[in-house]
Amino acid sequence: xxxxxxxxxxxxxxxxxxxxxxxxxIDRGLVSIKIHNxxxxxxxxxxxxxxxxxxxxxxxxxxxxxxFEAVEAIKxxxxxxxKVSEPxxxxxxxxxxxxxxxxxxxxAKQSHLILLCGHYEGxxxxxxxxxxxxxxSIGDYVLTGGELPALVVIDAVVRLLPGVLGSEExxxxxxxxxxxxxxPQYTRPAEYRGWAVPEVLLSGNxxxxxxxxxxxxxxxxxxxxxxxxxxxxxxxxxRQLVERLKREPNLDKESGE
Ligand code: ADE
Numbered sequence: 280x281x282x283x284x285x286x287x288x289x290x291x292x293x294x295x296x297x298x299x300x301x302x303x304x305i306d307r308g309l310v311s312i313k314i315h316n317x318x319x320x321x322x323x324x325x326x327x328x329x330x331x332x333x334x335x336x337x338x339x340x341x342x343x344x345x346x347f348e349a350v351e352a353i354k355x356x357x358x359x360x361x362k363v364s365e366p367x368x369x370x371x372x373x374x375x376x377x378x379x380x381x382x383x384x385x386x387a388k389q390s391h392l393i394l395l396c397g398h399y400e401g402x403x404x405x406x407x408x409x410x411x412x413x414x415x416s417i418g419d420y421v422l423t424g425g426e427l428p429a430l431v432v433i434d435a436v437v438r439l440l441p442g443v444l445g446s447e448e449x450x451x452x453x454x455x456x457x458x459x460x461x462x463p464q465y466t467r468p469a470e471y472r473g474w475a476v477p478e479v480l481l482s483g484n485x486x487x488x489x490x491x492x493x494x495x496x497x498x499x500x501x502x503x504x505x506x507x508x509x510x511x512x513x514x515x516x517x518r519q520l521v522e523r524l525k526r527e528p529n530l531d532k533e534s535g536e
Pocket of ligand 1: 372428
């Protein structure tokens with residue numbers, strides 16, 4: 280996969296890709312990440328990339344010309360190297376579709392992605408209308424720019440690419456892959472400051488362990504994200520467990536639902 284990022288702050292992307300799983304994936308050629316400075320496509324000697332909004336109002340708006348020209352240059356480079364269909368051009372913005380594991384899985388099927396980091400009061404609407412193919416928000420809060428959201432999207436997508444995670448780090452059991460949250464994990468020591476690891480995990484009884492974990496998945500999701508449980512198909516036994524847990528007086532309800 281090739282990911283091109285357009286940003287006003289290329290330095291923000293240096294550290295995250297220099298360590299650990301990302302670095303390994305890049306070094307092994309599983310993903311190539313190219314960071315482009317929008318300012319390099321500005322037309323004047325001051326490298327102006329923003330301007331006042333027509334009609335007045337606070338803040339500045341990103342101009343269309345540098346962004347169109349940067350995306351066109353990237354697309355020309357991609358098409359020259361690879362006979363592929365047009366890559367999606369994704370704008371990171373609080374006005375976008377809410378990012379999810381399912382969207383990460385869809386994006387991971389693409390061979391190229393172009394991510395555009397918005398800034399200031401926004402981007403000229405013609406960029407959204409005639410260049411961008413998708414708009415993504417990482418949550419219902421406003422950040423200063425699209426750089427951290429772009430890193431979030433890249434992280435969620437790249438770790439799904441074949442070979443990026445070793446089998447021991449498999450994304451199969453991730454929270455949200457099944458639509459539910461993960462079960463609790465423990466490692467040695469079996470007792471720490473008097474807090475013991477649940478007996479069943481030390482029993483070696485794999486059927487009992489699997490049953491306990493499934494119950495924990497359901498309990499945890501019911502406590503923290505009951506909205507997710509409503510969207511998941513549970514078997515009869517699991518539905519009965521949900522009903523039983525709901526009647527438990529000490530169920531930790533954290534979500535306020
Ligand atoms: N830019 C600023 N806030 C954002 C958010 N929540 N998601 C995506 N891009 C953003």
